[in-house]
Amino acid sequence: MPRRHMHMTGADGAALRAALRELRTTLHVPGEFPAPVLAEAERAAREPRLPDLDATDIPLFTIDPPESRDLDQAMHLAKRPAGGYRVHYAIADVAAFVTPGGALDAEAHRRVNTLYFPDTKVPLHPAVLSEGAASLLPGQTCPALLWRFDLDGAGRVESTEVRRALVRSRAKLDYDGVQQAIDSGTADESLALLKDVGRLREALERERGGVSLNVPQQEIVARDGSFSLVYRAPLPADGWNAQISLMAGMAAAQLMLDTGAGILRTLPNAPDGAVARLRLTAKALRIDWPHHVSYAELVRSLDPHLPAHAAFLQEATTLLRGAGYTVFTDDRIPDPVVHAAVAAPYAHCTAPLRRLVDRYGGELCVAAVAGAEPPQWAVSALEALPGRMAEGGKLAAKAERECVDLVEAAVLKDRVGETFDATVIDIEDGEPLVGTVHLEEPAVVGRVKSPSAKLPLGELIRVRLTQANPGTAKILFAPA
Known part of the structure; x- marks a missing residue:
């Protein structure tokens, strides 16, 4: 679907901002951070717990929307001399700034997620951290959880390591710019390898039966005091970048499973009859779906620019509903452990600035690689996390849908x-x-x-x- 812009007048923008403020009140969205939380965040920004390992020589880069400043992930890709690839993936180390049991920690547990609105965002952590000291901004030295993946020539992970380290990103890139640089051949070697590794990981996803839905997203864009609605069809670079995050999430899940304690992001298989109903939808839309072709293979072959295909992809999202978090301790491994869309065990660990659970997943993985017992603050909080994350997810989904409804009504x-x-x-x-x-x-x-x-x-x-x-x-x- 093409990207369209529909601009409103300044007056419409003002009215919409008033409606958005009212929406936040109705949804009981958290307001300003309490003074003790802000004071603790300021102190933490000045005096974080710094690691011994210095990895600032690795020329990392980030890929995010142009306006973003809460940068969770940075990467560097290289060829290994003996063949294959090495991927360094730095994740913001929020635990270096948050004291367990402190005011900042308690407020994060109350908020759970960063909430995004057209006119503002309601962050999980104060801006002095989320857009400052803890963010992987270019040129800034900061603590991170530094993952290292050694891949073979087919993109399969041969070894995994994650340690605390000081890192420094060299460049803040955006998706459009990354796609243009790779397509034009002007990308440097590390960025150009994102395509190679991303495509290899996509092939492995197909091999294991994973599902990636290429559905254009309806987005609200703020510009010059007004707002517009656009469709953004995912670029190939979006998918390649997502594959690096998925790789980390799969590795994190396996590390936790190997040590017998952790928190997974799980999705059950589609209920009985769901795929059969989807086949009826395909028939109604005149989409050929041979019986030997899997659901994952079919959706990967469709073109979202075609109306019938777009309609089917929209219906296909019903098979991906019902995701949640599953906690396990003392080697009591749950069943199932697989995320049906990933087609493998999977954990959230790559967005700790914006999602509470990721701080805990990262901490458990660092302990697992070091062969150490995870800190008690991380283990003791696990049982309550699924409920907190579910409530936060409901609020985030409702806020997003209500925002789009408001903008649509204002436009029309x-x-x-x-x-x-x-x-x-x-x-x-x-x-x-x-x-x-x-x-x-x-x-x-x-x-x-x-x-x-x-x-x-x-x-x-x-x-x-x-x-x-x-x-x-x-x-x-x-x-x-």
Whole structure:
């Protein structure tokens, strides 16, 4: 789907910001950090617990959206003299700044996640840490958990190590720039190898039956005091970068399983009948799905720019719902341990600036590699983490959906009664008159209700906007 921009006027932007402030109040989103938390963060920024190992000679780089300053990950890739690859992957060491049981730690457990809104973000940690001393900003020396992966020529991990180290990123890159540099041949060797390693890891993902859905994301973009909605189709570089993170998450899960204590990100297999129902959807959309082709193979072959394929990919996300966190201690290994989409054991460990659980996963992995007992503060908190993360995830998902609803209504509030071209991308179970449509322009995904005729899944139809009122009514369409 092409990337579209729909700009609102300054007045619309002001009204929307007011509605977003009201939304944060309604959702009970945390406000400013308490004074004791800020004071502790300032002290920690000045006096972090620094490691002995100095790895600032490794020319790391980060890949993030251009406006980001909370940089969790930095990497460097190189060829090994005997063949294969070496990947260094630095993760921000939040534990170097947070004292267990302190005010900063308690506040992080209350917040759980960084929440993103079009006009602001509500961070997990104060900015002096998340966008300052603990962030892997270019030119800044800071503590990190430094992973080292030695890969063979096919991209398989031969050895894994993670240690605390001082690191210094050399460059802050963004996805568009990375893709352009690699495609044009102007990328340096380390960045160019991201494509090679990323594609090898993608091939291994296919081999083990993992699933990556190439679904364009609806995004809210702030620009010049106004907001717009855009579709962003993932670039190949997005996928290559994600493969490095997945590799670390899989390695972290295995380290914890080997030592008998940890916290995994798990996803059960799709329930009975789910794939069969998806096959009926494919048939309705005239998508050929031979019985010998797996679900993972099929979704990888689809083109999200085609309306029928986009509709199927949207339906395919239903098989990836139900992820959660699974804790295990004292060698009581849970069953199952696999994340169905990754098709392997997997753990969150690469975003500790923005997600609470990652600090604990990283700490357990450092102890595992060192052959040491994990610190008691990390083990004692494990049992409560799944519940905390689930509540935080619900709030984050609701905030994201409500924000998009507000922006969609603000974009369309003066266009009630107009008609638009739209693709039917979803139909409610048991309600063939109710579904979801995708507008090409503006970049809107909204509800549609038909008075009588069944909605044609995956087909282009003409719809009329029947309501759009920011803050009081979500957008609604009807077949024109």
